[in-house]
Amino acid sequence: MILWLNGELVPASQARIDPADRGFLLGDGLFETMMARHGRVAFLDAHLLRLARGAEAIGLALPLDPARIATACVKLLEANGLADAPRAALRLTLTRGPGPRGLALPPEPAPTLMIAAASAAPPPAGLTAIVATPRRNNRSPSAQLKAIAYLDNVLAKEEARARGAEEALMLDNDGHLACASAANIFIWENGRLLTPSADCGILPGIVRAAILELAPGLGVETLEDRIAASRLSRIEGAFLTNSLIGVVPLTRIGERALPAAHPLTARLAAAYELLLDSADRNG
Incomplete structure (x- = not known):
């Protein structure tokens, strides 16, 4: 599996997230789960708008603008051989990044942004x-x-x-x-x-x-x-x-x-x- 992590496509086995990342330690972050069909992400604009609004609500600046995140999703699907898949799942995770011990926000946050992609099964009948x-x-x-x-x-x-x-x-x-x-x-x-x-x-x-x-x-x-x-x-x-x-x-x-x-x-x-x-x- 190939991940998109902080601006780069990397094999999952080589991906590294800082042990001090507040998402890992405190759940300090947001995510979006999206569905792509034949390389096109459904309601991508709505997902990215919700992400941006959520980030604003918790006082976190997006590390990339929505257009670049959209491009990253397309490149990730291609890298994982899912550009033509009838159904693929994308998971975008945004955290506040690493910080010092305790709950206080880091004075200069360095957010972590990761996107993963995988094939998705058809939905159940009930x-x-x-x-x-x-x-x-x-x-x-x-x-x-x-x-x-x-x-x-x-x-x-x-x-x-x-x-x-x-x-x-x-x-x-x-x-x-x-x-x-x-x-x-x-x-x-x-x-x-x-x-x-x-x-x-x-x-x-x-x-x-x-x-x-x-x-x-x-x-x-x-x-x-x-x-x-x-x-x-x-x-x-x-x-x-x-x-x-x-x-x-x-x-x-x-x-x-x-x-x-x-x-x-x-x-x-x-x-x-x-x-x-x-x-x-x-x-």
């Missing part, structure tokens, strides 16, 4: 889920940042595996539905499409935004809302979204089976695929 014990802290300033400190989500995902499910649904500290371990969630309730609101500790996802834009054109009423966990027992269907899986239905939550092929979920998934195809042709 997923099962449980409501996990770990919570999303909706009062944390990092809740809406794609921060690399992901331990709560890791533990939630492991709980799902231990309980025989594939995904973990996480609640916020007030008991409202927030997200899955690495995805946003939508539910169907009384014919409307609902998704947790921004104050529920969610990361506002790129695909989430696309679905909210596409839905009205299909005659689907949407609502961003605080969704109590008890409402999950009455929903008509649900699906997850993220940049790698796109739109994937949930077939079971806990012991309750859900309709595997809600017709409106299928229509939204098809509209999203058309959006990707259009971006590929026009990008």
